[in-house]
Amino acid sequence: MPMLAHTSQLLEKLVRIGVMALVILVALIGFGQFTDNRILKVTLVYLVVPPLVGLWLGRCALQGRFSIDNARLYLPLLVYLSISILALLGASNSFLAAEDLAFQFCLFALWIVVAHHFRDLAQVMKLLWVVVLTALVVAVIGILLPVVLQSRGIQILSVSTLGNPNFVAHYLDVILPLAGAMLLLPGRKRNRVVLLITLVTTGFLMLLTQSRAGWLAVGIALVFGLYARKGRTRWVRVAVLGAVVLALLSPSLGLVADNVHLGGEEPFSGRLDALIQEVWERVKSGFDPGDFSVAQRFIIWADTLSLIHAHPLLGVGPGNYVLELPPHRTVLRHQIQKELVGLREVPMTWHAHNEYLEFWSESGILGLAALLWLLGGLLWVGWRRLQTGASPEAWLLTLGCMGGGVATLVHCLFSFNLRDPSSATHFWVVAGVLVAVVSMGPQPGKYALDVVLRGIWPRLSMGIIGVGVVLVGWHVGWSYVMGDYFYFQGEKIYRRDNQSNLVAASLQRAIEWRGHDFQYHYLLGLSHLENGQYEAAEASLRRSLELHPHYALSLQLLGRTLFYLHRDDEAIQLLEQAARLDPLEDRVYSTLAMVHRRQGDHDQAVEVWKRALALDPQDVQLINGLGVEYGKVRRHKEAIAVLEQGIRIHPDEGLLQGNLGIFYFQTGAWTKAENALLLAADLMPERPTWWRHLVNIYKRQGRLEEALSKAEKDLKKSPQSAPLKLRVKILHRALEKSKR
Structure with a gap:
């Protein structure tokens, strides 16, 4: 024993x-x-x-005994997991859904493990000190690393070890309220100094993130803390004392700031002024509907609501949000987003930037209700503990944990804190601490489950x-x-x-490990396509579409692959589907137009080229494609107009000059044709087609001998010129044929 x-x-x-x-x-x-x-x-x-x-x-x-406390907290968890499993069964990518649900299960399990293994105040304090000291390290790295790199001419955001300013803000949502509450705990001055340093550095890092949602979340957590205090006035006294001390020290602090330089010639005070101005401008931009982040979220939320409307009860399955969202973006929202991102590539929407909408879309209204029941129950037990008698330590720890929870749940309105591994882990650890603190002391008869083995x-x-x-x-x-x-x-x-065989070898190993990721199969298909392995490319791209039926890039590439395999009807079907999913992608239309051209449906090809050119009026290939297509249906005037417009934009583009010369020749404008073709021959000397058309012009004008003589003189000046040798050869052969 x-x-x-x-x-x-x-x-x-x-x-x-x-x-x-x-x-x-x-x-x-x-x-x-x-x-x-x-x-x-x-x-x-x-x-x-x-x-x-x-x-x-x-x-x-x-x-020989399995016991779980706090029955009321875990019932909604069981309901949520049951609903999510049902949603998983209907997911288009069930393996991805299972993987995502496994991650959620781990987080929930972590919550329960913490709640049942940190049962006294000493154990809780050890854990929270680990959380706080780790946050101090994160904050110091986040503040100092950009300064060090900027001194070397490298610009970097304050991402610390978390990878993105928004992820830093997610993490600090939990840390700041917790550190603030711990600062008020009775104890050694040394501990308070460390907590104060942590609070200052993490707070400063939060400012550097430029996260408006993070600022709002922490602000609401602070208001919650002040409201919860009610008659407890110690915080007010501390705040007043701090303000007085800061006012008395401000002249000295200002002098120090003016003489301290961090990573450059500008004093610290100048950087601080700039930061304050940036923060103020950032706050104001949150009320601007045209702000990039604000407008982007409006677009994503509208798409998400459309997805929810299509799958209201059980959703599309855990982790399948990114797979099912694309069909729900309208052309108007595509256009607005294109204007927002400009010349940058439009990013894939991985998250709803609102946890509640994303949970609703993936687990339906039933899953969202169960999750809100769970989170609400967690906050309720904490609130009840704040309203009942408790030791100062337990009361402040409860308040700090609840503050971190409130900040996180507020930020969830604008981001995905519960899916970010750093912030989600800390949220559920702190939630476990909250349950542990609330449950301290004997709790007879409050087991959720008590099984004697x-x-x-x-x-x-x-x-x-x-x-x-x-x-x-x-x-x-x-x-x-x-x-x-x-x-x-x-x-x-x-x-x-991109021609290396190592690409396919590495991607095959990735697929062996995790074959349900559509991106792996897409890149493998792209590699096969660019190496001319069309059958292998088709297999990989079809597998990518099995895993993500609405992935426009896979549809586009598979359509192009089938075009190369001369399976035009299938190619058209896939390319039209890709165009519906991403109506602003001009490459889809150019491939689709080429398919229609090969089928002899030039009128339809013209319409497709027009749609593509409307998206990118300055693209040389699209201008040339429409011009050539007009020529196929003998609409030479339209062809000439399109190409002339293109040359005004790209006067040194040989392809446009050459095709324009051909259409001038076909309409009898020989002088214009000669000038355009000569210019094209100079710009693209490797293409003999221009000289073949010039030969026809010279034959009709009786100027073949003159042209040959001039070409031979040019060749004598540059005897090593391959284009001139080709020109002389073509003209000489044409002259011999004309004399027969």
Whole structure:
């Protein structure tokens, strides 16, 4: 028995150490040989949380008892997971849905593990100190790294170890209220100094993120804290005292700021003034409907509401939001977004930038209701604890945890905090601490589940379940990270040399690890296509479309592949579908027009070229394509008008000059034709077609000998010129034929 008790305590200690390690690593680790900073962080959740659950279940097996407290909190969780599983069954990519749901399961499991393994104030404080000190490191890196790099002429945003200013703001939503509450705890002055430094540095980093939603979220959390205090006036006294001290020190601080230089000649005070001005301008821009972020969110929210309307009850399945959204964007919203991004490539919409809308779209109104029930219940138990008698330490910790939760849930109105691995991990850890603090002390009769494991088989079953959870988590985690690793290697090789066989080899390994990602198959198909392997390209692109039926790029490439394989009817069907999904992509129309041209449907091809040219009126290939298509249906005047307009934009474009010369010749404007073709021959000397048409002009004018004589004189001046040799050869052959 002592041995069992010792082992049980060891397992519990290992769980607590694992939670602390996860908190540190998920905040500090990042980048590496992966497509996104979040890849390693998500992988950590998959690899660390299941073993924590396994250790917990192993401890339960040793003790012969499995108990979970707080029944009211976990009922909505069970409802939500049940609904999400039902939604998964109807998902278009069920493997992606299962992977996403596994990530959510890990986060919920982390919440429960923390709530049941940090049962006294000392354990809670150790965990929260790990959270706060890690945040201090993140803040110092986020503040100093840009300064150091700017001194070397490298401009970088304050992303710290989190990869994106918005992700930094997500993370700080949890940290700032928690650190503020901990600062008010009774204790050593040294601890308060550390907490004050953490609060100042993380607050400054929050300003540097330029995240308006983050500022709003933390502001609302502060208002919530002040409201919750009510009769407790110590915060007010501290705030007043701080303001007085700051006012007294302001002259000295100003002098120091004027004489401190960080990474350049400009004093710190100048940078601070600039930051204040930037913050103010950023705040004002939040009320501007034309602001990029604001307008972008309006577009995405409108698309998401359309998606919700189509799948209101159970949604499209976890993780399938990105797959099902594209058909719901209207042409008008495509146009607005195109104006917003300008010449940049329009990004794929991965998230709704509103967690509640995204959960609604993926799990339906039933799933959203269960999630809100869960989150509301969590806040309610915390609020009840604030209203009842509690020690100052427990009261302030409850307030800090609730403040972090409130800030996160407010920010969720504008972003995806609960899907960002760093912020989501910290949110659910703090939620677990909240439950632990609320549950401190004896709670008889409040078990959600209390099962006594009598005999060897129930205990063995519990252990097997724990091992199964670990194995599944590790399988998902390793598949996730290794798939992305090989995909990223293939992508890098492709950018250096798209003809390399190593591209396909690396992507094949990525697919072996994680075959349900449509992007892997798309890039493999693109690589096959550019190497002329059309059948292999077709297979890869069709698999990509099985995984993402509305991926316009795969539809476009598959249409082009079928065009090369002379399967025109199938190509037209796919290209028209791609055009409906992305009506502003001119490359789709150019390929579609070429298919219609080969089928002899030149009138339809003309209309398609027009649509493409309307999207990009200055594109040389589109101008030339429409001009040539007009010529196919003998509408020479329109062809000449289009090409002349193109030459006014691109006067040195040989292709336009040459085709314009051909149409001048066909309409009898020989002088214009000669001038245009001569210019085209100078601009594109490698194309003999221009001289073949010039030969026809000279034959009709009886000037072949004159043209040959001039070409021979030019060749004597430049005897090594291959274009001149070709010109003399063509003219000489034409002159011989004319004398026969």
